[in-house]
Each structure stands twice: as structure tokens, then as C-alpha cells.
Amino acid sequence: MSQGKGGSGLGRGVQDEVWEERYEFTGTKLQDFPLSVTMPLAVACERDSLAQRLFELEPSAMAGRAIATRHGLAGASDAQGRTRSRMIALQEELDWTVYGAYGLLTPKEVAQTTLPGDPADLSDADVPQLQLGQRAFEIALKRKVDAGDAETAWFERHGSTDTAVAELPADWPEAYQKVVQARLDIIESNADIRLLERPEYKRRWSIELWEKREAAALRAWLLEAAEREDLWFEERDEYTSPRTLTVFQLADALRHDENVQAVAALYAANHLDNREASLATVLKHVIESEHVPYLAALRYKESGLRKRDEWESVWEQQREEDRTGERLDIKVPPKYSGADFLKHSYWSNRGKLDVPKERFISYPGASPDSDPSLLLGWAAWNHRDQGEALVNLINDRASIDGWELEDPRFVPLLASLREVMPWVRQWYAPTTRSGVTIPRGSSRPR
Template sequence: MYGAYGLLREEEVTRTTTIDLPAVALGQRAFEIALARSGVETVWFERHNSNPVTEIPSHWPEAYREVMQARIDLIEANKDIRLIERSEYKRRWSIEPWDRREAAALRGWLLNAAEQEELWFEEQDGYTVPRPLTVNQLADALRHDEDVQAVASLYAADHLGKRDASLAAVVEAEHVPYAAALRYKDSGLRKRAQWEQVWEQQREEDRTGKRLDIKVPPKYTGADFLKHSYWSNRGKLDVPKERFISYPGASPGSDTSLLLGWAGWNHRDQADALVGFIRSRVESGGWEKEDPRFVPLLAGLREVMPWVHQWYGGHDEEWDGNPAEEFQAALDNGRTERGLSESDLTNWRPEKKTRGRKSSA
């Protein structure tokens, strides 16, 4: 190619070209050997997890060793070739180790299996409703799928060392809590409040057709989130990219594993799930009406309601009613029964865990 562009003479092209190509390992390309010999300070080898090679490998065929030496000589002698034969212009042989690629593939396969839509809905009284599942329930639902069990066993054996915790480990970084106070630190909650104001102004524009002077809300940073996994799933614009919604503290009493919803649920489904939690925990979960665990559930319902009003505020044939009106009534009744104000829900924060030394006897 260099010859075609007139950078090398015909005899130089002949001297540096061959069809007898042995296997060349990372760090053994001509420019890499020349770079290693030059003594120039570089992070190329460290970044690619390779060792600098200064000598042409002796196990190569003699003809290829001569070609390689001719290439190195050209790099050192020809300033034009030397300018191009630099690491900045070379393809990076940066391939993740096989065990990491295998782990990512197995984990992705299991997550796709756990996201099958039919797992997250069920029929009740002729209606299709969202079906929340604890991690244990999700594992039970997949237990009879032979493919899932085979992949889970392989993933656990090679990458976890135990099988029982495999599904919990797989979903650990793929869920984000339903309520803002469970997602953000105080700085993130302040930004969230500004975003909510912007959304309400946009809805006002839609209602009136009058353009408002809406200020651009601040972007989030990793420091605004309570966990790095929440940040990596949401990013600076807080766009949901997680696979699951988590409901910490809302699991039924007989199952303490994390309660999950599907991130593929729309806002109506999310509200329906929360209303279902509130009803079932009173009727069959053994929670007293004054139980403080209801407060975050009602706070989460309050957060999703503006979107339910926006998208499901009219008569819904499938629903056979107005979903927004029904869920708003459930929220209002839930607050009234527990003597909670709107600000009580807005200001709710999870109890902070404290660290400290155990007192000595």
C-alpha cells in the first residue's frame, strides 16, 4: 500500500512483503518492536496488557524474520513511514480475556431470559395486570426452563462459585428503585425537583398552547446517586436504561429477597403495581394501616401519577374506565387513612444506616 502511494520504491516493497505469514502475537508487530527499541515513554504496552518485545521472535520462519527486520529498518530510516507507523494510527489489539467475554455473554443471556414479557404479567378477573416478582419467585418461574438452568449452572460454576445466588448476582446491577428518595442523594433530589418543575411547565404548554420560558434543568452526576449502578443505568439525563424496577422493603413477609418489577411496564402498569402492593399488604400481608412501610409506596405512587394523568387520563377501553382517576383515588385514600399530607410523601427519606463501633463491655 505504501508503494501504491509512492512512499516506497519497488525494491523496498519487495523486501518488506511476504505471503508466508506466521502467527503474530500482541506486541510483535513491526511498529511495536520499533517502539520498544526506541525507548520512547509510552503507555501502549501497559494499556494493552502486553510486554515490550525488542527482539524479532526466533521461532518465526527465516524469510519472515528478514521481512520484519526490513520493515523495522524502514520505520527507523524513512521519516514518512515512521510518521505513519505509530501507535496512534494502528488498530488496537485490545481484546477482553475469554473468561470476561464468556461471563458477559452468559449474564446477558440470563438477563434476557429473566425479561421475558410473559413473566411480568398475569390474568386477573379477565384483565392483564402487572406481576411483580421477588428474586426467589423469578428463580422459581425459570426453574423448569432447561436452557436457563444450563446457562445459570455454567455461569455460577465458572464465575460465581455457587449456584443459589446466581440470579441475585445477575440482577444486582440491573435494577433501579421505584422512588426518588431511594435513588438519589440530597443533591440528586434537588435536581429531581427542578426536573419535575420543568415537566409540569411542559405539560402547561401542552394544555394552553402558550410557550413558556422554561429553564434547562441541571444534569446529574454520579455523585447524585446513592449507588454507582443507578448512575450507570440512568446517566446524566436520568434516562431509564435498567432492566428491572426494585421495591426495597416491600417484599412479602414470607420472602425477604428483593421485590422486582419489569422496566418494560408503562406508567399505568407501574401505578397499578404500587396500588396492588398497598392493597395486598393490608389484606394478606399482615401490615397494619399505620405501618411506616406504606409511606414510600405512596410516595412512589405520587411520583408516577403525573405521567399516568398525562398518558392515561381519559377513558380506556381495555381498562374499562379511567386509570388516572382510579389511581388518584387510591393515592388520596391511602394518604387520608394514614393521616399523611402531600409534603409528608414529598419529604420522605429512608432511614440512614449508621456506622459505628460496637460498645465494649
């Protein structure tokens, strides 16, 4: 009754093994699923507690509670590995306990395939910490692969080629070895259990490598630090005004923050393989996929620009509806695809409806002449801030950097100002009602 959703998809390629299929399990279908009379709640509760502990040890959670250190992250990695191994072992006990609870095993087989007592009370001395590739069905599968009777990507896909075993490990407790051997015998002899003890019906425990998760957590922490609101506004002519920063300027603004320096050094040492990397180098690396250019012509290929024209036409028609109150026949604009963007990171941040999800606005070619690093703005600016930042940029390049008015570098800045101004007028231009002018939008403290 639960239909397959397909194993293939973006980033996963073609998948042809049964265990790669994804299924839809909805509450409506599951509410009719029969429950056994006996419920092994104690082991389920312990697994829930372990799952919460597992989350607390995630690099992202660690970085959210305190400033990350190499010692702290290494300890968390070890603790998470032990916690996960305990969870894998308890899940195996839970699976085989449930087989007995549903009557798929005789009382004698239940006694042979489960350890005495409540699984939740079993210590590491009773149940070893299991690694992927060491569960009964995996041992049976490994034996078939070694004998040439099966081919599978199961072990490689789950990173368990080094931990998978075809024989029971000698360091397992003797009682546990007997239980697992009994499970292997029943998988061989019992068709019902053999049907269930297959990769497609077992928990995969698939997870990204710790190194990738740690890098993502440190990167996210640095990006949050670089997005602090106070960095992106300044006092200009007695007004609080949005300010753009080059990567070098951003690094200079953060260089006195010891926590930023410590996390950047940790990221550089472990994920850039460069202990001597400067803060600016680290920021350039982490920001690389988090910015999208300010001007449409710098974001899209020709196909994307054509779609952008259609979207702009729709927006103008919607504004006309707002002005006149007359309903127009507005056609739905086309969706974007990855092929419409100049860089994959732009597509990742915008998606098919071109909704901004990036952290930073980039201004390629608009940096000061003395600073070659990329110029950035804050993506949390509203349209009025974006327009004001562009005006400030144009004024600064003319008055401070000495750009001549005929300098072609002004063209994209002016073009972007033309793109943003309809939104500024839409959201922030004053409206008139009954002869009274009403300001629109909110103003920042001056």
C-alpha cells in the same frame, strides 16, 4: 486537518503518550485524501471476511445463536484468537504494501519488505499468526525499552507484555524473518517510514479480555430470560395485571427452564467461582446493576432531590400548557450528575437527563415478610402498569401479609403512587371532546 479529540476522559484517566490521542476523521476531510494508483483490494477483502468471522465468534453472537456451552465457548475463543492473529498479520502486509504504493519505498525496498505474490494468497506457512508485540514497529520499540532509551505503557495497556519480543522468533519462516528484518532496517534508516511505523499510526487491536466478554454475554442472556413478558403479568380477579416478583420468586418461575439452568450454571462456574451457586444467587448477581428503585427518595441524594423538584415543576407547567393551550415561559431544568444519585449503578442507568434505561424496577423494603430477597418489577411497564402494581402491592401487604395500616412501610409505596399518578392521568385518563368521552391509552386483553 483532522483535530485531536483528547486522550483523557471518563474511565481512562490522564494519558500523556502520543498514541493515546483520539482524532476526528470526517468524510469531508477524507474525500480529498489522495488514493494510490494500485489498490491492494484482495487483502482488504480478506480482512473484511475475517472481521465478519471475528464477529460471528464473539460470545454475544454465540449466545444469540444457540445455548452457550463450555465446549462451544472454548472453541470459539481459540478460533477467534487464530482469526485475530491472521488479521494482524495481514494488516501488516497491507501497511507495507501501501507504503510502496504511495512511493515511500523504492522498488528494491518494496521487494525486500513484502513477500512475493498477493498478500491475500499468503498462507500461514508464509506469514505466521502474529501476536500483539510482534510487529516490526513493536520489536523496534521493545528494543528501545529494553535498552532504557524509551518508556511506554503500550505493551502493558494492550496486554502484550508476555508476547512482545525484541528478537525475531526462531519459529517464523525464514523468508518472513528476512522481510521483517528488512522492515526493521528501513524503520531505522528511512525517516518517512520511521514517522509512520510508530504506535500512534498503527492499528491498536485493543479489545477486552475474552473472559469479560463471555461473562457479559452470559449475563445479557440471563437478563433477557428474566425479562420475558409473561413473567411480569398474571391473571388477577379475571384481569391481566402486572405482578411484582422477588428474586427468589423469579428464580422459582424460571427453575423449570433447562436452558436458563444451564447458562446460569456456566456463569456461576466461570464467573462467580461457585459451581454450586443457586439460580437465585446467580440472578441476584446479574440483576444487581440493572435495577433502579421505584421512589425518587430512594434514588437520589439531597442534591438530586432538589433537581427532581425542579423537573416536576417543569412537567406540571407543560401539562398546564396542554390544558390551556397558553404558552408559558418554562425554564430548562438542571441536568443530573453522578453525585446526585445514591448509587453509581442508578446514575449509569439514568444519565444526566434521568432517562430510564434499567431493566427492572426495585421495591426495597416492600418484599413479603417471608421472603428477604429484593422485590422487582419490570421496567417495560407503562405508567398505568406501574401504578396498578403499586396498588396491588399495597393491597397484598395489607390483606395477605397483615401489615397494619399504620405500618411505616406503606409510606414509600403511597409516596411512589403519588409520583406516578400524574403520568397515569396524563396518558390514560379519558378526555372529553364535544360532549363525547374518549378513552386514552391502550388496553390489554382481559
